[in-house]
Amino acid sequence: MEIIKARKLKYEYLKYDDNGQACERQTAVENVDLDIRPGQFISILGHNGSGKSTLAKHMNALLLPTEGTIWVDGMDTAVEPELWKIRQKAGMVFQNPDNQIIGTVVEEDVGFGPENLGIPTEGIWSRVNKSLEAVGMTAFRHRSPNKLSGGQKQRVAIAGVMAMQPKCIIMDEPTAMLDPNGRKEVLEAVHELNRREGITVILITHYMEEVIDSDRVFVMDHGHVVMQGTPREIFSRVEELKAYRLDVPQVTLLAYELKKAGIRLPDGILTTKELVDALCH
Amino acid sequence: MSLKLEHVTYTYNPGTAYETHALKDVSLEIPQGQFVGVIGHTGSGKSTLIQHFNGLMRPTSGVVSYDNEDIWQEGYSLKRLRSRVGLVFQYPEHQLFEADVLSDVCFGPKNQGLSQEEARERARTALKQVGLKEKYYDSSPFELSGGQKRRVAIAGVLAMEPEVLILDEPTAGLDPKGRDEILDQIAWLHEERKISVLLVSHSMEDVARYVERILVMNQGKKVFDGRPKEVFSHYKELEAMGLAAPQITYIMHALRENGLPTDLSAITVEEAKCSILKALGRGEK
Numbered sequence: 001m002e003i004i005k006a007r008k009l010k011y012e013y014l015k016y017d018d019n020g021q022a023c024e025r026q027t028a029v030e031n032v033d034l035d036i037r038p039g040q041f042i043s044i045l046g047h048n049g050s051g052k053s054t055l056a057k058h059m060n061a062l063l064l065p066t067e068g069t070i071w072v073d074g075m076d077t078a079v080e081p082e083l084w085k086i087r088q089k090a091g092m093v094f095q096n097p098d099n100q101i102i103g104t105v106v107e108e109d110v111g112f113g114p115e116n117l118g119i120p121t122e123g124i125w126s127r128v129n130k131s132l133e134a135v136g137m138t139a140f141r142h143r144s145p146n147k148l149s150g151g152q153k154q155r156v157a158i159a160g161v162m163a164m165q166p167k168c169i170i171m172d173e174p175t176a177m178l179d180p181n182g183r184k185e186v187l188e189a190v191h192e193l194n195r196r197e198g199i200t201v202i203l204i205t206h207y208m209e210e211v212i213d214s215d216r217v218f219v220m221d222h223g224h225v226v227m228q229g230t231p232r233e234i235f236s237r238v239e240e241l242k243a244y245r246l247d248v249p250q251v252t253l254l255a256y257e258l259k260k261a262g263i264r265l266p267d268g269i270l271t272t273k274e275l276v277d278a279l280c281h
Numbered sequence: 282m283s284l285k286l287e288h289v290t291y292t293y294n295p296g297t298a299y300e301t302h303a304l305k306d307v308s309l310e311i312p313q314g315q316f317v318g319v320i321g322h323t324g325s326g327k328s329t330l331i332q333h334f335n336g337l338m339r340p341t342s343g344v345v346s347y348d349n350e351d352i353w354q355e356g357y358s359l360k361r362l363r364s365r366v367g368l369v370f371q372y373p374e375h376q377l378f379e380a381d382v383l384s385d386v387c388f389g390p391k392n393q394g395l396s397q398e399e400a401r402e403r404a405r406t407a408l409k410q411v412g413l414k415e416k417y418y419d420s421s422p423f424e425l426s427g428g429q430k431r432r433v434a435i436a437g438v439l440a441m442e443p444e445v446l447i448l449d450e451p452t453a454g455l456d457p458k459g460r461d462e463i464l465d466q467i468a469w470l471h472e473e474r475k476i477s478v479l480l481v482s483h484s485m486e487d488v489a490r491y492v493e494r495i496l497v498m499n500q501g502k503k504v505f506d507g508r509p510k511e512v513f514s515h516y517k518e519l520e521a522m523g524l525a526a527p528q529i530t531y532i533m534h535a536l537r538e539n540g541l542p543t544d545l546s547a548i549t550v551e552e553a554k555c556s557i558l559k560a561l562g563r564g565e566k
Contacts, residue, residue, distance in 0.1 A: 048427040250528040263558070
């Protein structure tokens, strides 16, 4: 069974006038079908305003579809009693770590989720231990989150979600505010969770390099899924991506330019190693 | 009209257990008209540094001067300095507050004492310079997209006609096209109006493409200061500081190690392409 499945998903934002009457409808997501299997690492690309975040907010019922249906682990998000169960299955991490951390000590922050689920104390501690371990933040457990770097804070935020033992974690531009090292730390932590714990990951990002290790990439434009495939399939279509205000990793762009200049190279080169192999051997 | 720091040190909470040196003995000069990139990991002192340039922070010791005048001497007008040295903070769109775009951009020039008419003229010019279409001038800034809001916020600083423009990560959170558009616009302003630009960025690729000089900050100290090619040739040291070189640098090194005589100083896709084509004998492979 799919962990996330959507059929003909549509969402409209309503604009209200001064009297509180709905005066305008704006479609943010339209006609989206999704089939995401457990354990997959999915990336979603799209320009600002393409509908990525709106779609992501449907995956843990922060938004409910205007039309169509989305199921999380088999549960229809529009069915009220399922709401809390859905949010336990699908956790969300946002862009700004400072908006998501509430505890004054790292381990307390991570324990906030399971405590709210009514887990007995010992259970909370074992979850906190496990989650901090999983993101490599055990050494910082007694620290104040304020004193951490951006990448470390974001890993604490991820541990906070992990402590709820979700099946799926949705990350909306988790690296946008981080420096290169912070970006690397967070990405490594997330891939590790995906590999070791089998957590399904849905990563929304503007950094093309972060996408190359995904199982599948979705590209959104004007609320529609306009491209989908493996990273190699997607990044082979350089001109199309540019038309959607996107880009390709620098190594892919370089290979593409060399190819245009007459060098024989395969399509969709994604890593330095692939380019070296193709050029030097 | 150069900006100058001489032996500037800034200490948070001096004399307490929490004493930290955010800047340590930093000296540098930025001549009028330069396009400078500032890189460093989070907490390296970049933001503290740029806030010294327009007098938002006062050095614990050392001298900050603009146009050969010490900005902390008696009687110096910091207000005037701040309209000559414009600072665009990170996520500047969070500072938009007016009911419509044009009024928001007018806020700066009006505070400089310009008349309503002059302020509106300045605002229009600034909005044109950041490439925002005229049909949005009467819209609420809150109805615009992320990239458009960012432009309005930058226009708000440009409308004061600064001689130096400092931008703290102006492209954070923008899509690739939006990133390129904003940076192209800034490069154009730099060319056209001959203003100095200081660009704080986490993207080595962006810095490599646009700036003529890079300052690298680490633990409150200026550790490198030079042309991009020079600075990025220290990529091993940069990595040790939590930074990196542009991806192209790594590709060029990998190709060289595998027997292709590439130019190791290439830092942009264009340079790399030329170098590889040359190494392959103009691509007759």
